[in-house]
Amino acid sequence: MFFGEYLKSLRINKGISFVDFIKELKVSKTYIVDIEKGRIKPPTKKLQLEIVKILALKDEEKDEFYNKAAIDRNELPADIVEFIALDLCNLLLDDILQHSSCNTPLLLI
Numbered sequence: 001m002f003f004g005e006y007l008k009s010l011r012i013n014k015g016i017s018f019v020d021f022i023k024e025l026k027v028s029k030t031y032i033v034d035i036e037k038g039r040i041k042p043p044t045k046k047l048q049l050e051i052v053k054i055l056a057l058k059d060e061e062k063d064e065f066y067n068k069a070a071i072d073r074n075e076l077p078a079d080i081v082e083f084i085a086l087d088l089c090n091l092l093l094d095d096i097l098q099h100s101s102c103n104t105p106l107l108l109i
Contacts, residue, residue, distance in 0.1 A: 007051070011055065045082075048065070
């Protein structure tokens with residue numbers, strides 16, 4: 001089963017209508033139809049994260065969702081990219097704090 005088929009089966013199994021799904025995602029009908037039929041690549045990582053929230057996917061479903069999307073997009077899975085980015089930010093912040101000569105705490109907004 002390719003990504004589009006998997007997305008459609010998840011949406012149907014979660015009881016979310018096509019119309020409600022596209023309204024909540026704020027995308028066109030054609031865009032989702034083309035994804036579900038495999039005519040175009042899966043959505044961007046940002047939209048994948050939004051779909052996961054809307055469908056309230058369980059961990060196992062998320063893993064399969066991200067993996068299928070990554071395979072069809074020829075990319076790393078969105079959840080892995082997010083994890084790596086957060087980890088890199090934490091490493092950078094630790095490095096800044098360790099090498100800072102200032103005794104005043106940093107305020108990050």
